[in-house]
Amino acid sequence: DASPYVRAAAVEAGVRARGSAWLATMIPKLGSDPGEEVPLAILAGVRARGLPSAAASTDGSNGQREGELAVLIKAATEHPIDRVRVSAMQTLGAVSDAGFKSLREEDWDAWWHSRSTPAAR
Secondary structure, three states: OOOHHHHHHHHHHHHHHHOHHHHHHHHHHHHOOOOOHHHHHHHHHHHHHOOHHHHHOOOOOOHHHHHHHHHHHHHHHHOOOHHHHHHHHHHHHHHOOOOOOOOOHHHHHHHHHHOOOOOOO
């Protein structure tokens, strides 16, 4: 739909109806949808439900989780809209297991680059 509000409502409805599987398909859209409504809806879904990889992981691999975190880091540090970056940092604080919460982009960038798992970089 052309309306970002309708697209955001569709994200919210999809998450309620289809859960983490739907949310997993939405995370890559964080950087591709112009505007803030859809990214904010996706990030709210992640904060409410956690990373989809946590619900889907049965083999113990961290590949999907790393990819999801990479998208969140990119949104937190590079998205052109301030509200989306702030929401992404709040989401990272809730789901990353970083051990801290911060609204400073440099804190999240330092955390990401200091990690021992470079798979998604």
